[in-house]
Amino acid sequence: MAKTPLRNKASSLLTDGFLFVGGAMVALLLVWALFSFVNPNPVPNPNFSSLATDPKTTVSELFSAQDCAEDTQGVNLSHDPPAPTFYDDPNLSYSIEKPIKNWDEKRREWLKHHPSFAAGVGDRILLVSGSQPKPCRNPIGDHLLLRFFKNKVDYCRIHGYDIFYNNALFHPKMATFWAKIPLVRAAMIAHPEAEWIWWVDSDAAFTDMEFKLPLERYRDHNLVVHGWPHLIYEKKSWVSLNAGVFLIRNCQWSIDFMEVWASMGPQTPHYDAWGKTLKSTFKDKIFPESDDQSALVYLLLKEKEKWADKIYVEGEYYFEGYWLEIVGTLNNLTDKYVEIERGVRRLRRRHAEKVSEYYGELREPYLKEAGHGRGSWRRPFITHFTGCQPCSGDHNQMYSGDTCWNGMQRALNFADNQVLRSFGLVHPDLLDSSSVSPLPFDFPG
Numbered sequence: 001m002a003k004t005p006l007r008n009k010a011s012s013l014l015t016d017g018f019l020f021v022g023g024a025m026v027a028l029l030l031v032w033a034l035f036s037f038v039n040p041n042p043v044p045n046p047n048f049s050s051l052a053t054d055p056k057t058t059v060s061e062l063f064s065a066q067d068c069a070e071d072t073q074g075v076n077l078s079h080d081p082p083a084p085t086f087y088d089d090p091n092l093s094y095s096i097e098k099p100i101k102n103w104d105e106k107r108r109e110w111l112k113h114h115p116s117f118a119a120g121v122g123d124r125i126l127l128v129s130g131s132q133p134k135p136c137r138n139p140i141g142d143h144l145l146l147r148f149f150k151n152k153v154d155y156c157r158i159h160g161y162d163i164f165y166n167n168a169l170f171h172p173k174m175a176t177f178w179a180k181i182p183l184v185r186a187a188m189i190a191h192p193e194a195e196w197i198w199w200v201d202s203d204a205a206f207t208d209m210e211f212k213l214p215l216e217r218y219r220d221h222n223l224v225v226h227g228w229p230h231l232i233y234e235k236k237s238w239v240s241l242n243a244g245v246f247l248i249r250n251c252q253w254s255i256d257f258m259e260v261w262a263s264m265g266p267q268t269p270h271y272d273a274w275g276k277t278l279k280s281t282f283k284d285k286i287f288p289e290s291d292d293q294s295a296l297v298y299l300l301l302k303e304k305e306k307w308a309d310k311i312y313v314e315g316e317y318y319f320e321g322y323w324l325e326i327v328g329t330l331n332n333l334t335d336k337y338v339e340i341e342r343g344v345r346r347l348r349r350r351h352a353e354k355v356s357e358y359y360g361e362l363r364e365p366y367l368k369e370a371g372h373g374r375g376s377w378r379r380p381f382i383t384h385f386t387g388c389q390p391c392s393g394d395h396n397q398m399y400s401g402d403t404c405w406n407g408m409q410r411a412l413n414f415a416d417n418q419v420l421r422s423f424g425l426v427h428p429d430l431l432d433s434s435s436v437s438p439l440p441f442d443f444p445g
Contacts, residue, residue: 074116075117076114079116080114081113081114085110086109086110094185094186094190095182096171096174096182096186096262096267102252103188103255104252107251110192111193114193117193122215123195123215124194124195124196125194125195125198126161126162126163126164126197127152127155127161128163128164128165128180128187128197128198128200129152129163129199129201129202130180130183130202131167132167133168133169136390136391136392136393137391137392137393138392138393141390141392142391144391144405145390145391147408147433148202148203148204148408148412151205151412151415152206154209154415154416155206158419159357162194164187173265173267174262174266174267178262178265178291178292180199180292181262182262184199185255188250188255195250196248197248198213198248199246199247199248200244201244201245202390202391203384203385204320204382204383204384204385205384205408205412206415207330207380207381207415208381208415208418209418209419210357210379210418211360211379213247218247220310221249221310222249222257222310222311223248223257223311223312224246224247224311224319225241225242225245225296225311225312225314226241226242226245226313226314226315227314228241228313229313229315232297232301232313236281236283236301237282237284238284238293238294238297239293241296241313242293243296244320244384244386245382245384253310261299264278264295264298265292274290275289276288278291278295278298281298281301316372316373317372317378317381318372318380318382318383319381320381320383321382321383323384323407323408323411324399325374326380326383327406327407327411330411331430333379333414334414340366345442347359347362347366348442349442350424350441350442352422353422356422383411385404385408385411388405388407388408390408410430410431413429413430413431413432413433416433421439424439
């Protein structure tokens, strides 16, 4: 008899609970219905939608206003929607000999179908380099190329860039210095998510692992090369710029430019004629063949109105620097940086490699007086071993092979010390890559 009131009470409480939950759900449904009536459709990103309908919008402008990629933690590498893109065109060719039209529109459309690549598209860089498909004749050549490759991988890892290292000819007739052009052109098609393709010769090393390309400086240009305008336009010298390192925008202008540039190469029936034309144009050119560097200078000279406005001739820092004027200064540069770090405790703090860019930015105020380029005590950005030929060993006769090989060891170990620091090690001797020492705590090395 005593259990009956309790059972009735529990039943009453259960009923009240159901009524409460049901009432709450009805209230939520009413609020949702009212919100849907006031705002029936989600508001699209106004910047994105308006830019997407403007045919003059560049890819960078289109995706500077992020869409659904705002909620992602990174690019989606596992998603390729079935919507057709330029890749589904049976006439698509990666070959430098087959023209591509409306590339900007094609690339924009691809990115619209892959919105996770939207964030930061304007700053996205693919570094491309490569070497010959066969083993080196020089006994230490393959080892040196491996170390140069490691150097590029280190730099790209630190700054979050992709890298493609190639050792296959993308055009059977375009070998040696011409091989880079069909490769770079194919890289544009293979990587529509990259705004810039950055060619760096296999014998060029990053010797400032913190420095980043000043992309804002190049916002109105499509091609960046290291050179000196007065040597181009006044002296008409074939060495007025260096084509071994260049940055080129992934756009229709670049596709068209490379087609013209490549038209002077060995795959054309006019190759010999172009060799004679370039030799007569540049009085300091010592060999008769048409080469990519002379061809680039020729286009700046003879077709200036068509191309020059979009080509940035960089001479304010070592976009690529001649190794012979650099390697002898590296020990002094190390001493200068150590001196700075002795006075700035935050700079010599141990940190994860992934946040290295922060410390590069932190260091900049202390490098204002260092200057850039020749005579500077700032680390040279890229040291280029022009004329050393590490693979063949056929170096320029103006200096000895030992000078080349020792210079490479110095530069590569100088760069490697900046990398090893995040792992607690240092090369005490720049000429001995096999020896490393522990880096003492709270001491710059």
